[in-house]
Amino acid sequence: MALKPQITPYTGPAGGWGSLKSVETALLREDRLITGNALLLRQNKPDGFSCVSCSWGKPGRPRTFEYCENGAKATAWEITRKRVRSRFFEKHTVTELRGWSDYALEAQGRLLNPMRLDHVTDRWVPVSWESAFAEIGAELKKLEPKTTVFYASGRAALETSYMWGLFARLYGHNNLPDSSNMCHESTSVALPQAIGAPVGTIMLKDFAKADCILFFGQNVGSNSPRMLHPLQAASKRGVPIITFNPLRERGLERFTSPQAPLEMLTGAETRISSQYHQVKAGGDIAAILGLCKALLAGDDAATAAGRKPWLDHAFIAEHTHGFQDFADAAREADWPALELRSGLTRPALEGVAAIYAHAQATIGIYGMGLTQHRAGLENVRMLMNLLLLRGNVGKPGAGVLPVRGHSNVQGQRTVGISEKPELVPLDMLAKQYRFEPPRETGMNTVEACEGIIAGRVQAFLGLGGNFIRAVPETVAMEEAWPRLRLTVQIATKLNRSHLFNGEVAFLLPCLGRIEVDQQASGPQLVTCEDTMTKVHASQGTVVPAGPRLRSEPAIVAGLAKATLSPNPLVPWDAWVGDYGLVRDAIAATYPEAFHDFNTRVFKGGFHRPLPARQRVWKTDTGRANFHVPTSLRTDLDTDLERHDVLQLLTIRSNDQFNTTIYGMEDRFRGVSGTRMVLFINAQDIARLGLRDGGTVALTTAVEDGVARRVGGFRIVAYDIPKGCCAAYYPECNPLIPLWHHAEGSKVPAAKSIPVNLHAAP
Incomplete structure (x- = not known):
């Protein structure tokens, strides 16, 4: 039954009773109210299972309830009692299912049988595993x-990821795009240029030692709610938490911990952000450069007056390169231009700079609000410039923290899921398995779409x-997809990517991470790497949804054996029988990071070595590098003087994780029963001759010969900077040109899409 759309402003905090109600509703919907609540007590525990949604770190001493609202929804989503049986596909054609919503498709439940597409009847039909593999x-x-692509979602464990990458290279290509290509590839390219590491330098323990936190372009309340606990603790210690984000997100404003009975009973709230600066979409370079300019001016004044300097000159002299060029550029930057581009005032930026200057240890946190821009690399490097000015890398309580999304998306890269051969120890693989790995650069996500x-x-x-739903240029992708010769999807639930298929198409159902994975040597565990480079184990506990499901390693092995010539050094069957043998293979390929893998992971896990934490810089200069920005604009395709053009940023609701939609409610933004809303400044509504509650279509405001349009958005007046608007991902993906991506990383620039609005007649 369709829900009636409702827009009602939400005045409560993040967390609180609203969070508990949402969790219980999700468990009830999946018929797991009692068993699900019991199971959640093992989520993110040393002897339990790792959350299947975000990659936030697990504390050494976990709480009794070491899960968040969205993590609980992800668990409910996977352990649902709902099943997609053969009669479902007998009843519904693929063409009919294309008219269903993302939520409706996945709400059908767990897939049970391997399926082959029958193009004549336009239906998925059961097939045996042996026939499918053959x-x-x-x-x-x-x-x-080299005409094939092996994509990996960020949820696959280290063991599966290693096998998948090896399968691709034994077959003969490096076409291994993954979720990182769509979100944090800008981090993976920019951070090595700045500090010689592709990942953040922060550990959980650093939060207790920080005395300042700078937050850029990340919605903690919906995307990584467990981070709210260390943020809450920092706030209660009086640590300034200063946020730069276009929208005022409730999780960055106020929080009531569901873990704290007294807070729940009294309605007590913790202020999270001490300052909240609503930077324009695409205004981050200007904002951060303004902070740096103010910091340099403050340092000049302090030096002239004989006071303590604002910069860490000793660190800069010993550990950095390029400071003078950057300092000159920052000093020459024009305040009116910085204010115009950022949407923030000079006094506001100078005030933040003064607070930052007097902090001894600062954490710089960011998300896709920095990475998903045409100048995404510039954004990341600018934040590093700001941190380097005060020596805030490689000391307790200080560093950079890019918040990764999927639970093992960072770990996949660690064990070989990469299109870049220079990031993989190919010589070691060649020696280990006696073959010649391909050396050509493979396709990333954007290049795969282009191909x-x-x-x-x-x-x-x-x-x-859900590749086809997650990528840009949706219409062209859906039109091109059926021209593929072969498409194979390994999945737990039905989604839109399973409704666009090649000439030969298979849908292979797999076990979920929370399910018992029984193999020849007994129940198996898998391993993941969190956003703080810690590797830990995950043990499934739930009875599998069906007897015909196979584990991801078993499916990868089955595909590889059916495709490749036998290689006695690649024991696919033995690996499936005992995942510990896969971990031994990983340790042999990556001895520095994974030596004694099985021993250490059973002792509570371990952090991968990261030289930048010890101020060892694996860069081209041997030092941490300052970078001079080339422009104040993060998006280069738009005439910013056109007043009919708005900058659209895509967002998630707190009822989804990536393309997975758990429900039709965005509690924190007051939206229920619909996802087709456009959040827009009230002054822009009036200026464009629209009305709150009216309906509009969006078209992409670029001239490249392609008409891109999505209609049916309800206008919602919202607290967002003038000239900006926001709507949900992935509904807006058809508006993103494939070429509209970060220069240097090809991350789709989904956080600043130039659009025109067209009122419905």
Whole structure:
């Protein structure tokens, strides 16, 4: 039954009774109210399972309830009692299912049987595992390997990811795009340029030692709510938490911890952000450069007056390169231009700089609000410039923290899921398995899409995820997809990517991470790496949804054996029988990071070594590098003087994780029963001759010969900077041109899309 859309402003905090109600509603919907609550007590515990949603770190001493609202929803989503049986596909054609919403598709429940698409009847039909593997292998043998793509979702464990990457390279290509290509690839490129590490330098223990936290472009309340606990503790210690974000997100404003009975009973709230600066979409370079300019001016004044300097000159002299060029550029920056581009005032930025200057240890936190721009790399490097000015890398309580999304998206890169051969120890793999790995750079996500549209890609194998829904240029992708010769999707639930298929198509159902994975040597555990580079174990505990499900490692092994010539050094069957043997193989390939893998992971896990934490800089200069920004603009395709153009940023609701929609409610923004809303400044509504509650269509405001349009958005007046608007992902993906991506990383620039609004007649 369709829900009636309601827009009602939400006045409560993040967390609190609203969070508990939402969790219980999700468990009840999946018929897991009692068993689900019991199971959640094992979530993110040393002897339990890792959350299948975000990659936030697990504390050494976990709380009794070491899960958040969205993590609990993700668990409910996976352990649902709902099942997609054969009669479902007998009743519904693929074409009919294309008219269903994302939520409706996944709400059908867990897939149970391997399926092959029958194009004649337009239906998925059951097939045996042996037949599926044999036909897929036969198809892959006919194709040129470099015309195939092996995509990996960020949820696959380290063991599966290692096997997937090895399968691709034994087959003959490096076409291994993954979720990182769509979110934090800008981090993976920019941070090595600045500090020689592709990941953040912060550990959980640093939060207790920080005396300042700077927050950029990340919605903690919806995307990583467990972070609210260390933020709450920091706030109660009086630590300034200064946020730069276009929208006022409730999780960055106020929080009531569901873990604290007294807070729940009394309605007590903790202020999270001590200052909240609503920077324009695409205004981050200007905002951070303004902070740096003010910091340099304050340092000049302090030096002239004989006071303590605002910069860490000793650190800069010993550990950095390029300071003078950057300082000159910052001093020359024009305040009116900085204010115009950022949407913030000079006094506001100078005030933040003064607070930062007097803090001894600062954490710089950011999310896709920095990475998903045309100048995403510039954004990340600018934040590093700000941190380097005060020596805030490589000391307790200080460093940079890019907040990753999927629970193992960072770990996949660690064990070889990368299109970049220079990031993988190919010589070690060659020696270990006695083959010659491909050395050519493979396709990332954007390049894979380009290849599919152009007809250069012939096969797509997806290890989880909802690729076609997650990528830009949705209409062109859906039109091109059926021209593929082979498509294979490994999944737990039905999604839109399973409704657009190649000439030969298979849907292979797998076990979820929370389910018992029984193999020849007994129940198996898998491992993941969190956003703070800690590797830890995850043990499934729930009875599998169906007897025909196979584990991800078993499916990868089945595909590989059907495709590749036998190699006695690659024991696929033994690996499936005992995942510990896969971990031994990982340790042999990556001895520095994974030596004694099985021993250490059973002792509570371990952090990968990260030289930047010890102020060892693996950069081209041997030092941490300052970078001079080339422009104040993060998006280069828009005439910012056109007053009919707004900058659209895509957002998630607190009832979703990436493309997975758990429900039709965004409690923190007061939206219920719909996702087709456009959040827009009231002054822009009036200026454009629109009305709050009216309906508009969005078109992309670029001239490249392609018409991009999505209609049916309800206008909602909202607290967002003038000239900006926001709407949900992935509904707005059809508006993102494939070429509208970060320069240097090709991350889709989903946080600043130029759009025109068209009122419905």
